[in-house]
Amino acid sequence: xxxxxxxxxxxxxxxxxxxxxxxxxxxxxxxxxxxxxxxxxxxxxxxxxxxxxxxxxxxxxxxxxxxxxxxxxxxxxxxxxxxxxxxxxxxxxxxxxxxxxxxxxxxxxxxxxxxxxxxxxxxxxxxxxxxxxxxxxxxxxxxxxxxxxxxxxxxxxxxxxxxxxxxxxxxxxxxxxxxxxxxxxxxxxxxxxxxxxxxxxxxxxxxxxxxxxxxxxxxxxxxxxxxxxxxxxxxxxxxxxxxxxxxxxxxxxxxxxxxxxxxxxxxxxxxxxxxxxxxxxxxxxxxxxxxxxxxxxxxxxxxxxxxxxxxxxxxxxxxxxxxxxxxxxxxxxxxxxxxxxxxxxxxxxxxxxxxxxxxxxxxxxxxxxxxxxxxxxxxxxxxxxxxxxxxxxxxxxxxxxxxxxxxxxxxxxxxxxxxxxxxxxxxxxxxxxxxxxxxxxxxxxxxxxxxxxxxxxxxxxxxxxxxxxxxxxxxxxxxxxxxxxxxxxxxxxxxxxxxxxxxxxxxxxxxxxxxxxxxxxxxxxxxxxxxxxxxxxxxxxxxxxxxxxxxxxxxxxxxxxxxxxxxxxxxxxxxxxxxxxxxxxxxxxxxxxxxxxxxxxxxxxxxxxxxxxxxxxxxxxxxxxxxxxxxxxxxxxxxxxxxxxxxxxxxxxxxxxxxxxxxxxxxxxxxxxxxxxxxxxxxxxxxxxxxxxxxxxxxxxxxxxxxxxxxxxxxxxxxxxxxxxxxxxxxxxxxxxxxxxxxxxxxxxxxxxxxxxxxxxxxxxxxxxxxxxxxxx
Ligand SMILES: Nc1ncnc2c1ncn2[C@@H]1O[C@H](COP(=O)(O)OP(=O)(O)O)[C@@H](O)[C@H]1O
Ligand SMILES: [Mg+2]
Numbered sequence: 140x141x142x143x144x145x146x147x148x149x150x151x152x153x154x155x156x157x158x159x160x161x162x163x164x165x166x167x168x169x170x171x172x173x174x175x176x177x178x179x180x181x182x183x184x185x186x187x188x189x190x191x192x193x194x195x196x197x198x199x200x201x202x203x204x205x206x207x208x209x210x211x212x213x214x215x216x217x218x219x220x221x222x223x224x225x226x227x228x229x230x231x232x233x234x235x236x237x238x239x240x241x242x243x244x245x246x247x248x249x250x251x252x253x254x255x256x257x258x259x260x261x262x263x264x265x266x267x268x269x270x271x272x273x274x275x276x277x278x279x280x281x282x283x284x285x286x287x288x289x290x291x292x293x294x295x296x297x298x299x300x301x302x303x304x305x306x307x308x309x310x311x312x313x314x315x316x317x318x319x320x321x322x323x324x325x326x327x328x329x330x331x332x333x334x335x336x337x338x339x340x341x342x343x344x345x346x347x348x349x350x351x352x353x354x355x356x357x358x359x360x361x362x363x364x365x366x367x368x369x370x371x372x373x374x375x376x377x378x379x380x381x382x383x384x385x386x387x388x389x390x391x392x393x394x395x396x397x398x399x400x401x402x403x404x405x406x407x408x409x410x411x412x413x414x415x416x417x418x419x420x421x422x423x424x425x426x427x428x429x430x431x432x433x434x435x436x437x438x439x440x441x442x443x444x445x446x447x448x449x450x451x452x453x454x455x456x457x458x459x460x461x462x463x464x465x466x467x468x469x470x471x472x473x474x475x476x477x478x479x480x481x482x483x484x485x486x487x488x489x490x491x492x493x494x495x496x497x498x499x500x501x502x503x504x505x506x507x508x509x510x511x512x513x514x515x516x517x518x519x520x521x522x523x524x525x526x527x528x529x530x531x532x533x534x535x536x537x538x539x540x541x542x543x544x545x546x547x548x549x550x551x552x553x554x555x556x557x558x559x560x561x562x563x564x565x566x567x568x569x570x571x572x573x574x575x576x577x578x579x580x581x582x583x584x585x586x587x588x589x590x591x592x593x594x595x596x597x598x599x600x601x602x603x604x605x606x607x608x609x610x611x612x613x614x615x616x617x618x619x620x621x622x623x624x625x626x627x628x629x630x631x632x633x634x635x636x637x638x639x640x641x642x643x644x645x646x647x648x649x650x651x652x653x654x655x656x657x658x659x660x661x662x663x664x665x666x667x668x669x670x671x672x673x674x675x676x677x678x679x680x681x682x683x684x685x686x687x688x689x690x691x692x693x694x695x696x697x698x699x700x701x702x703x704x705x706x707x708x709x710x711x712x713x714x715x716x717x718x719x720x721x722x723x724x725x726x727x728x729x730x731x732x733x734x735x736x737x738x739x740x741x742x743x744x745x746x747x748x749x750x751x752x753x754x755x756x757x758x759x760x761x762x763x764x765x766x767x768x769x770x771x772x773x774x775x776x777x778x779x780x781x782x783x784x785x786x787x788x789x790x791x792x793x794x795x796x797x798x799x800x801x802x803x804x805x806x807x808x809x810x811x812x813x814x815x816x817x818x819x820x821x822x823x824x825x826x827x828x829x830x831x832x833x834x835x836x837x838x839x840x841x842x843x844x845x846x847x848x849x850x851x852x853x854x855x856x857x858x859x860x861x862x863x864x865x866x867x868x869x870x871x872x873x874x875x876x877x878x879x880x881x882x883x884x885x886x887x888x889x890x891x892x893x894x895x896x897x898x899x900x901x902x903x904x905x906x907x908x909x910x911x912x913x914x915x916x
Pocket of ligand 1: 463465498499500501502642646
């Protein structure tokens with residue numbers, strides 16, 4: 140049973156080991172250099188190579204004493220020795236038996252001690268021990284299963300081992316145990332206790348292994364991502380290089396350097412540099428990295444540097460404005476004046492230009508033309524539907540996907556710090572929550588504030604003071620007051636049919652031919668065809684629909700050229716219906732006959748002048764007055780004034796004096812597309828009521844406009860030109876206007892004046908005189 144070559148107590152040389160515990164059966168090597176250790180080995184060599192190996196409690200101790208070493212260790216046999224440089228000896232040993240030092244004989248020249256062997260218990264296992272061994276085996280299976288470094292075959296080998304002590308010694312020598320744990324396994328002599336101790340240690344090791352694996356997986360995943368990104372970046376670099384673009388794309392040009400190159404204003408520079416430096420410390424796979432990169436890219440892409448351009452050349456500007464737009468003499472003149480003032484003061488601190496007029500009169504395209512005239516870049520930001528201040532100022536950079544507002548976005552598009560910047564349709568700004576976006580705009584347009592405009596996303600001041608702002612609006616009424624105060628209004632009225640024809644012939648038609656790629660001469664549209672479009676297919680103050688109809692013709696013609704192989708296409712007044720379908724508006728649209736109680740009024744709306752029909756009806760009743768249709772409050776008041784006036788003069792027109800006690804009056808203004816309000820329908824309403832009361836028809840080719848007082852005086856109105864244009868479009872022959880508006884007629888084109896019989900009136904009775912037809916007999 141017992142190994143006879145090992146006596147129970149022997150005197151043996153001792154080597155204190157550092158950081159290693161040797162178990163029986165374990166074959167291992169260690170290097171010795173200390174004199175006492177070398178002497179111990181020499182002594183062992185003389186004495187059948189047996190040596191006692193113990194472990195130092197503190198590996199740093201150079202001359203360990205009794206208290207500095209564990210007293211339980213392993214007796215081993217030296218198998219090999221190898222002399223190394225610097226007096227070191229590498230020793231290969233094989234562990235034989237656990238043993239305990241009973242007493243020390245000497246520490247000089249080597250440690251010598253009386254050692255007692257701890258013999259393994261060879262008796263049969265008890266039931267408890269058997270159970271405990273099973274637990275240990277389960278532990279081992281789990282451990283080996285979870286440890287990719289150990290081959291699964293190892294378990295089969297371990298199963299062969301019969302003795303529990305052998306199993307423990309064997310496994311313990313391979314596990315990366317702490318010195319204390321290993322030492323305890325050596326020291327415990329009771330077999331059952333030893334198995335339980337081992338089980339405890341194994342459980343802990345399994346737990347540690349699990350945690351290790353988790354950490355490893357995480358590290359691997361991250362490594363994978365980083366490597367993939369690295370790989371892609373390298374590829375990208377290679378592609379850029381192939382394309383000869385590597386200068387710009389070179390990753391090595393760090394953001395810090397790029398930022399430095401921008402020569403940003405001082406405060407901006409400090410802040411942005413800090414962000415760039417933060418980037419260097421951020422993990423490229425984290426979301427913060429992406430947020431930082433897109434922020435820095437915004438900064439880099441924005442224009443920052445001001446280069447003084449050429450002085451404003453007024454002659455050149457005039458030439459460009461004339462090239463781009465037909466007519467608009469006054470408008471161009473005003474714009475040139477505005478530019479001249481700017482040139483003199485050389486500061487953009489003046490008011491902001493605001494082009495006001497109905498749709499399609501060229502407001503947007505004039506702004507573009509101003510940019511060309513000044514030789515500056517052009518950007519346009521449409522304010523239609525901008526409801527939220529964030530659209531102006533952006534969102535804070537706190538969440539992924541946040542962006543600068545449209546001001547900064549447009550500046551990036553502009554690419555220079557001094558573009559012409561159009562706020563298009565400023566009157567359409569946030570009709571829902573007007574306050575906020577308007578206040579943002581106010582700051583942008585205020586020369587005292589806009590040199591330090593702050594976008595929430597950028598979070599650094601941005602200088603907008605070099606920008607040439609222009610705005611447009613259909614109507615000044617809906618522009619918030621404080622904004623309106625900043626602006627110099629230039630009105631663009633609607634065009635006369637002849638002006639429209641000229642615009643179409645000289646600008647719209649050539650433009651559409653070119654845009655549709657039709658060679659010169661292949662398609663022609665006669666001037667009369669264009670006049671027919673103006674009169675019969677469109678009804679507008681501007682030329683937007685005219686342009687659209689021309690576009691329709693050109694597209695159809697293009698299809699004919701391609702599909703039907705035609706060489707030349709002529710569009711004339713005669714064949715225009717082939718292209719645009721039946722005429723939509725006819726001259727005699729007004730009415731077929733003169734009617735009682737129906738009068739043509741003229742109103743001015745956001746889209747320019749329109750004709751409106753006022754209908755009055757009188758029925759038997761109790762003197763009630765009813766107003767229906769789309770009437771604003773102001774129009775209601777003027778209706779009341781008109782009716783009062785009629786009552787006061789009823790007898791002069793042969794109406795019974797007490798008519799209002801047995802007659803109800805009903806005035807109706809059909810809705811139409813645009814809401815109408817204002818006092819200028821007063822005379823029209825009065826005329827309609829009188830016509831109805833006297834049963835006298837109203838001439839259908841007469842239209843009128845004018846406010847009325849309780850005494851019948853006719854007061855002036857606004858939008859005269861627009862209203863005359865509307866009347867002319869409808870084919871009206873005679874227009875009654877307030878006397879006080881007469882002097883405005885000098886500004887109206889000759890051919891409009893020629894087509895209309897314009898009669899200035901001072902009193903409503905003059906209107907009745909002219910508008911009421913012969914009473915039917
Ligand atoms: N006086 C004009 N001369 C030449 N083209 C014009 C003129 N007025 C308008 N246009 C053209 O009509 C179209 C509509 O003009 P746009 O600028 O969109 O009008 P708005 O902004 O006033 O609604 C554009 O193609 C524009 O170039
Ligand atoms: Mg426009």
